[in-house]
Amino acid sequence: MKNITKIFYIPLLLSFILLSCEDLEVENLNQPDAERALSQDSDLISLIDGTVTDLFSDLIGFYGIYLDGLADQITSTNAYADFWGFTDQPRRILNNRTTNSDLSAISAHWSNYNSHIYNANVILKTVGERNILDGLNDVTEAKKAQALFIRGVSLGYLGMIYDKAYRVEESTDVTTIEFEDYSKIIDYALNDIALAISTAPASLKMPIHVSFSLNKDEFTKLANSFRAKILMGKKRGGDADETIDYSQVISWLDQGITSDFDPPAKQSVLYNNSQDWMTYTLSDGSGYLPVDQKIPYLIEGNPSKQPADYPTDSSIILDELTNTADSRINSYFKYTTNFGFLRESRGRHLFTNYRHIRFFTDNNRNRDGYSTNVFSKAEHDYLKAEAQLLNGDASSSANTINNSPGRISSGLPAVTALSVQNDLLYEYSIELHLNGTIGTNYFFMRRHNLLQEGTPLHFPVPADELEISGIDPYTFGSVSGNASANGPGWK
Numbered sequence: 330m331k332n333i334t335k336i337f338y339i340p341l342l343l344s345f346i347l348l349s350c351e352d353l354e355v356e357n358l359n360q361p362d363a364e365r366a367l368s369q370d371s372d373l374i375s376l377i378d379g380t381v382t383d384l385f386s387d388l389i390g391f392y393g394i395y396l397d398g399l400a401d402q403i404t405s406t407n408a409y410a411d412f413w414g415f416t417d418q419p420r421r422i423l424n425n426r427t428t429n430s431d432l433s434a435i436s437a438h439w440s441n442y443n444s445h446i447y448n449a450n451v452i453l454k455t456v457g458e459r460n461i462l463d464g465l466n467d468v469t470e471a472k473k474a475q476a477l478f479i480r481g482v483s484l485g486y487l488g489m490i491y492d493k494a495y496r497v498e499e500s501t502d503v504t505t506i507e508f509e510d511y512s513k514i515i516d517y518a519l520n521d522i523a524l525a526i527s528t529a530p531a532s533l534k535m536p537i538h539v540s541f542s543l544n545k546d547e548f549t550k551l552a553n554s555f556r557a558k559i560l561m562g563k564k565r566g567g568d569a570d571e572t573i574d575y576s577q578v579i580s581w582l583d584q585g586i587t588s589d590f591d592p593p594a595k596q597s598v599l600y601n602n603s604q605d606w607m608t609y610t611l612s613d614g615s616g617y618l619p620v621d622q623k624i625p626y627l628i629e630g631n632p633s634k635q636p637a638d639y640p641t642d643s644s645i646i647l648d649e650l651t652n653t654a655d656s657r658i659n660s661y662f663k664y665t666t667n668f669g670f671l672r673e674s675r676g677r678h679l680f681t682n683y684r685h686i687r688f689f690t691d692n693n694r695n696r697d698g699y700s701t702n703v704f705s706k707a708e709h710d711y712l713k714a715e716a717q718l719l720n721g722d723a724s725s726s727a728n729t730i731n732n733s734p735g736r737i738s739s740g741l742p743a744v745t746a747l748s749v750q751n752d753l754l755y756e757y758s759i760e761l762h763l764n765g766t767i768g769t770n771y772f773f774m775r776r777h778n779l780l781q782e783g784t785p786l787h788f789p790v791p792a793d794e795l796e797i798s799g800i801d802p803y804t805f806g807s808v809s810g811n812a813s814a815n816g817p818g819w820k
């Protein structure tokens with residue numbers, strides 16, 4: 330299990346202002362500006378290629394833990410790094426204060442994706458002024474396409490995670506920028522990805538890392554799948570989702586990936602850090618961040634045997650699942666009577682007897698060759714099934730699920746038009762557990778009003794960013810709190 334990388338950053342607005350200053354009264358030759366530092370084409374290529382790697386690393390990074398906690402995919406009473414704060418019941422208000430020592434749980438996404446946007450804009454500004462050569466090869470359009478993809482996906486995840494964000498382009502006057510709501514941010518993201526697809530030359534080769542690259546066809550398919558996923562991320566539940574064109578989502582998915590997108594891990598460069606933490610197993614056989622009781626509850630389908638919350642009576646330990654028709658279960662999850670770091674004094678209802686083993690690799694996923702599980706064909710199919718359902722076609726939705734890889738291998742009875750909503754919850758919770766980018770289950774449950782009451786529907790702009798902007802901190806979450814789930818929930 331890896332240590333958390335501490336994030337020290339100048340908040341976004343200030344960093345853009347400082348980095349955009351060109352006319353300095355005193356030239357400091359020991360502090361070269363960006364123009365000189367990136368004057369060589371090889372430096373620009375390294376910058377954009379490295380940012381691609383960093384983007385995908387963040388899409389499967391440590392901070393996905395918190396979104397899985399809010400989605401009841403994992404549980405914890407461990408106060409370390411505020412894991413408990415994101416799994417506790419009733420749901421807590423998000424601690425969005427600069428005094429919060431664990432503010433990175435909220436701010437890391439903001440910092441990471443805005444950093445990628447900044448790097449993308451450096452490239453886009455450059456290609457507007459000159460060509461970029463890789464040896465004798467003109468790679469201008471290829472690197473422009475990469476930069477647009479980076480900016481689009483980064484903006485998309487900001488829009489899916491936060492209630493609002495900045496739109497910063499290569500020509501933006503950063504002294505005048507203002508926050509825009511998540512819906513507009515997602516629209517900007519989708520436009521960037523569309524431009525990335527149309528810009529990509531036939532010769533495009535986008536390196537994910539030094540040992541794995543995408544050609545134009547692979548790039549186009551992945552970009553289409555991502556823009557379908559990001560558009561679906563607009564939906565916050567309730568009645569305010571009429572702007573989503575589900576037919577468009579289906580069309581993009583039909584042009585999307587046709588097999589799992591899971592680049593091989595490259596040690597200390599690209600590996601699934603979120604999986605690394607959430608599959609970690611203690612010496613007594615318990616999980617460090619075990620699966621939430623939701624998982625056995627859905628599998629068993631019998632509240633008398635597997636209730637939605639663990640029994641608070643300390644004399645009771647739930648029995649192992651023995652009567653499930655799903656052939657995947659024993660290879661995906663492991664029963665144990667040890668509770669590890671789960672503390673009864675912090676809420677026995679948060680206990681569980683199961684840990685994840687599907688992606689377990691002896692407590693170390695940071696090794697060459699492991700799959701990174703960025704975007705699976707199963708998730709692609711379930712997104713299409715969702716869009717079909719929300720578009721009023723439950724029969725097609727059921728058919729899509731029945732023909733998806735995970736469902737075919739499960740041995741479960743066929744999904745019907747009447748059962749498709751519940752089956753989607755089941756498949757997301759089981760097949761897509763730790764099998765996708767950060768927030769996969771959280772976004773799904775938000776779309777369908779399945780989050781527990783009081784769960785924040787998105788994150789606020791981090792407090793340190795607000796402080797620089799002269800705006801009072803605000804937050805979400807808790808029962809009766811602002812932008813908090815109040816639907817039926819999954820229980």
